[in-house]
């Protein structure tokens with residue numbers, strides 16, 4: 349590793365802790381860096397690889413020496429026993445089944461997925477040759493195998509494609525919104541799924557988007573402008589009983605705040621900052637958000653719950669609690685997506701229909 353790359357990686361690793369997570373520290377420290385995009389990419393890889401291999405590293409060495417140790421480690425075979433002992437903190441086995449194949453996937457580099465806007469796939473393939481087709485069920489998806497900085501590509505700036513994990517794309521398809529419908533993306537954040545819903549609706553109909561974080565909705569506004577999506581309304585909403593609008597919806601997506609266990613391959617620092625308490629607190633919050641959001645459903649409307657985690661309290665238990673407290677909802681689908689099967693994040697999705705009453 350080059351000296352400049354090591355120096356910046358060491359600084360970022362030293363600054364990362366439970367309150368300052370590595371992905372945020374990385375963003376902050378690379379935003380105005382003089383390093384080239386290629387070198388920044390190497391810094392990002394070094395930082396994430398460091399946290400991926402942390403329990404394997406000698407704690408008595410300095411971070412710089414540990415980075416050198418890590419490079420050697422990565423090139424050797426890792427035994428099943430090592431994976432079981434070292435890849436995760438102990439509390440995880442209390443809240444979810446742990447398969448060896450998942451542990452193995454956690455130690456590998458994540459794959460990069462694109463979602464092309466409907467009708468733009470051929471143009472994207474022309475401008476970005478280093479792509480291969482995604483799964484057949486998601487015909488607009490591509491895997492990016494190259495090393496270019498995609499944010500600088502004209503095809504990205506023109507809004508022909510989004511960078512979106514393949515398992516997140518699966519959630520858009522689970523929603524299955526139709527043109528002219530009215531949807532509410534209740535935890536819209538920066539709008540990754542809003543953009544997919546809009547594309548599936550061929551930009552016809554209306555999408556309400558809400559989130560408690562105004563800065564996230566600001567980013568959503570920039571993304572929708574690039575993707576030329578204008579049929580939406582934005583409101584702040586913190587999951588409380590007072591909904592942002594009296595409008596009734598054909599579909600509501602609650603892409604809820606969660607522990608993010610399903611993203612631990614992409615963001616390995618969270619493995620060591622997440623806790624059992626956090627899982628339990630977020631599971632309770634997810635139930636509350638769903639119970640409040642469902643008030644906005646039309647008869648026969650669809651409530652979609654998704655989380656990028658795999659813990660039982662945040663997935664199965666939330667579905668059971670919501671179903672139990674909602675006689676008007678019929679559970680239609682439950683879907684768990686494992687990283688080792690999908691080649692992307694771990695996700696969970698569930699869909700209820702509001703049965704027409706009276």
Ligand SMILES: C[S@@+](CC[C@H](N)C(=O)[O-])C[C@H]1O[C@@H](n2cnc3c(N)ncnc32)[C@H](O)[C@@H]1O
Nearest residue numbers: 535536537538539540541561586587603604605
């Ligand atoms: C998984 S992220 C959403 C990602 C987004 N849907 C996307 O695809 O890009 C969860 C979102 O929930 C929001 N959130 C946090 N607490 C919330 C609450 N109490 N009620 C509603 N949303 C909340 C967060 O600000 C965050 O944007």
